[in-house]
Amino acid sequence: MTAEDYLNGQVLLIDKPLQWTSFQAVNKLRWEIRRAFNIKKIKVGHAGTLDPLATGLLVICTGKKTKEINTFQAQIKEYTGTFVIGSTTPSFDLETDINETFSTEHISEELIHQTTKHFIGDIEQYPPVFSAIKKDGKRLYEFAREGKDVEIKPRTVSISTFEITNITHTNTPTTNSIHVEFKVVCSKGTYIRSLANDFGKALNSGAHLSVLRRTKIGNFNVINAVSIEDFINNLNN
Numbered sequence: 001m002t003a004e005d006y007l008n009g010q011v012l013l014i015d016k017p018l019q020w021t022s023f024q025a026v027n028k029l030r031w032e033i034r035r036a037f038n039i040k041k042i043k044v045g046h047a048g049t050l051d052p053l054a055t056g057l058l059v060i061c062t063g064k065k066t067k068e069i070n071t072f073q074a075q076i077k078e079y080t081g082t083f084v085i086g087s088t089t090p091s092f093d094l095e096t097d098i099n100e101t102f103s104t105e106h107i108s109e110e111l112i113h114q115t116t117k118h119f120i121g122d123i124e125q126y127p128p129v130f131s132a133i134k135k136d137g138k139r140l141y142e143f144a145r146e147g148k149d150v151e152i153k154p155r156t157v158s159i160s161t162f163e164i165t166n167i168t169h170t171n172t173p174t175t176n177s178i179h180v181e182f183k184v185v186c187s188k189g190t191y192i193r194s195l196a197n198d199f200g201k202a203l204n205s206g207a208h209l210s211v212l213r214r215t216k217i218g219n220f221n222v223i224n225a226v227s228i229e230d231f232i233n234n235l236n237n
Contacts, residue, residue, distance in 0.1 A: 003037035009065030011072075013225035014058040020228075022049045025058055028228060033062065036235045047072035048188070048217060053093055054081075056214035057222040075218030076160070078185045081211045083196045085112075086177035088206035092128045092193035102206040104176050109167050112180060115202050116162040119195065124154040128193050159195075161185035179210070 030044040166181035200207025
């Protein structure tokens with residue numbers, strides 16, 4: 001591809017690695033495209049944030065294609081991952097340490113499968129306090145890290161598929177946890193971390209998200225995505 005191709009607009013499918021923010025991925029690609037083609041300025045943006053602890057599909061737009069970002073963001077998303085039932089964290093994932101543990105003795109595999117049905121369709125969901133949503137000009141995670149309480153309003157999201165794909169029991173001298181692997185198809189704005197937390201409550205226990213991977217956005221599939229490293233290598237060849 002040429003500089004003109006990127007300026008006219010490209011849709012790049014990137015498989016975001018663990019620990020990278022979506023912002024870092026966009027900045028890295030923008031810098032590499034500018035360097036490879038000696039471009040002074042080019043617009044680059046992503047169509048939907050992934051948390052640093054999540055991997056998978058980032059749809060990144062360049063040049064004139066950035067005008068279509070809102071369209072891509074509005075499309076249905078698919079995720080796979082793992083909930084750990086029996087403990088919670090303040091961030092609903094592994095960004096923060098476990099703060100409470102709960103009994104799982106009453107939870108059967110049948111109950112786990114049955115409970116998914118409560119989350120199909122339009123549901124009310126509270127975003128995590130550790131999220132990038134803005135309130136009064138600040139990100140919610142900024143309030144959370146300062147230890148400040150902030151009122152969060154629920155939002156309506158839609159889940160069309162919630163499947164349990166595997167269940168594993170882990171017993172240690174201190175905890176009995178259940179690792180639940182899942183696939184979720186959902187609307188824009190759905191927090192899988194919040195789904196994990198709510199799922200734990202629905203089981204009269206607690207839960208947090210330990211693994212998350214975005215596999216689809218609309219018709220875009222992560223199987224067609226490339227790593228950041230491979231994208232840079234292709235630019236230079």
